[in-house]
Amino acid sequence: MGNPILDTFFEETEELLESLAEGLESMQGAEFDKETVNSVFRAVHSIKGGAGAFKLTDLVNFAHSFETVMDAVRSETLNLTPQILHTLTRSADCLADLVDAARSGRTIPEEVTAAFLTALQGCLGEGEIEAVDAWDNFEFAAVTLDLGPMDIGAEDEAYVAPTAAEDKAQVKVGFRIDFRPHRGLFTNGHEPALLLAALSELGQMTTNIDLSNLRDWTGFDPTDSHLSWSVDLRSDESEIAVQDVFEFVHGLCDLKIAPLMGSPPATQTDAPSTGPISGAIATPVGEPAAVVGVQAPKPALAEPFGPASAPPPQPAQMIASPARPKAKSERGEDGSDPKGPKATLRVDLDRVDRLINAVGELIINQAMIAQRLQDMTSNRDDDLVMHIEDYRLLARDIQEGVMAIRAQPVKSLFQRMSRIVREAADTTGKNAELVTSGDGTEVDKTVVERLADPLTHMIRNAVDHGLESREARAAAGKPPMGIIRLTAAHRSGSVIITVKDDGAGLNRPKILEIAKSKGLVPPDAELTDAEIDQLLFMAGFSTATTVSNLSGRGVGLDVVRNAVQALGGRISIATTRGFGTEFTITLPLTLAVMDGMVVTVGGQTLVVPITSIIETIRPLSTDLHKIGTDETLLSIRGRMIPVVDVARSLGFPSAGTFNAPLLLLVESEHLGECALVVDSVQDQRQVVIKSLESNFGSVPGVSAATVLGDGRIALILDPDAIASGRVTASYQKPNTILNAERPAYVNA
């Protein structure tokens, strides 16, 4: 739509919806303060206010109903039951949908919102939200000043309606207005002169000032109101128009509006006013000259209020106080306003990405220079070496700074998940609650975005498959409310996201049985627990015996795993029978740079991500045990760990035997620890990740490539893929068409 203020509205609404969700969530707890309720109220209120400005009627109406309930909660006329809270929470979801719809110009079917509106109405009992109708009928384009008379209580008699009996001989030619300001009229910032000026715009006016209440100097209170006026206004305007002039001062003055009878117009000429009108009395204390002004009005005031032809006085000048010191600066709304909630800068993502790319090149460039310098045997300039080291540190600072631009807390992502839990719980008839922690953990923006779908699926899964039915929970002696725990944390250069349910845990025999029945594994396969767990990630696997609404969407955990792997991450499962299942997603902190160990394998230079390396060891030949023809195990600290020949896995020339090899102990999600055989370690450094996928598709065992300091290209190893043996299978048996996602044991 290209309306920047509308964009602002949607941006702001996004934040408001977040704090709305947050507030409602903390209201779930037993203890929440009034301010929480207030903030929820305000969030809805602000959404309504903004939506009204853009004539987003659906949104306004819905927000209004919501607000009404919140107002009742806030004023404690409505007791907040769990049921009401549930309605509010679900309504917040609906509100978010309405915002989405408004943003994309869609409309949400009325029956969808109607259900929520009814539920909201139900919170209050019948008829409480009747004001919605008022909003329904609200004409947004219309003048929005409220023109109705104020509730003025005892002063009601001030409105003397013109009676038909009065106009016998004479006709009504206007109004007689008696106006006596109260002291409060001045303290509320009103100015009688302005009111009279406004009145004069309605017609021909004759003004009489009543000075009788003006005391002499002794006991004169300059802050009090001493004057009153009687005005004859010849006008065709309605009485409403006259009342409108006094709209804001009802109750702050004595006001009588009566019909003015007289001979029909034309006899009246420009009637001189019988007394000057002075606004001087209105000036605040501390300006004694003003009091003098009553007797000696300023020239500007001497002119009578005439018909519209006479230029009205400039009341702004009349009431102007002595020259004020000029405000030092007028801070603007944007940027320069330090009071703003947070100063943000909106930048096109492309620009940031270009910058990230450039910084990547900068790091490579630095590495090249450093390498070159190192290779110089003679004339090595130590100063230069030092400067290059500074250069490296600076480049790294810049890189971190640039990455921080892309970093986003996972909070918004997590908040969306509580909705998923609610919906899934409603659909499955289970009680489930999402508990999150580490919301503030910052992750690359792309990761946040691309994690939304997999995470949604995992959360749904957790509710649908992870949690037991109410009956089963009761039978197991568990509380009826199932807990889904979603956490995020930084751990040594990685981001760890876990989804954990407190359900029954994986039923491994059943999983195996299903996999066999679906032909995913041979009928006679003997699988370890870890291998069985991995079956869940195979394409076409579903544990649900009846296809439920939630999970039967043709999306399995295999899709989740693909998405995570596409982000350079890993996913693993841990489960305890009877106590639940935990999925752990490990992601690289950034998608652009990583710390890697540069190694030589089969004469080729490869990079192994530091994050996956536990240690490097050169074992004694006695620690290596050959099993069968192919397998070698390393015995280390009393454990046996499989040894994987990386060269052979990747199809490089390999000696096939190793006596005292150099081993990289890596952690693999499939097989636990695993030792990779490499020829030598060259270096440990930061490398810039250059994706291969856009050019080469997915290459098994290789996650990406990088450019080294000497300008050579090196492949970045995917230790998991290597360790799992999947790669071996595909490289060694090129005839076998293998699903790369299929664990190797399937073909064993």
Place this chain on the structure above:
Amino acid sequence: MTLKVLAIDDSKTIRELLRSVMEAAGFDFSSAVDGVDGVERYAEVRPDIVITDINMPKMDGYGVIDAIRKGDIDNQVPILVLTTESGDKLKSRARDAGATGWIVKPFDDVSLVSVIRRVTGLVA
């Protein structure tokens, strides 16, 4: 002399809307994000008119009016209250609190500017 308007509203959308209307009308526009900010800005900006929201964090609109009316800087400055409700109760409460007038949201440019002119005496 350009009329100085100070708008106090926690909603950025409303602030931006007010800004566009006020600047189009040739006023000098400043804004504050909540009541406390508003009262601080009031002392700095010394506006000719204040427009304030009611529901705000930290200090609500009534608090703002009270602070200005009880303060010693131009305590009779016109103060308009922005409200989404048009109920009489709300208005009399605003009036009792010392508001000069009120503007019902959603507002339109013309009536907003005319109300401002009306209470400040600025003639078009």
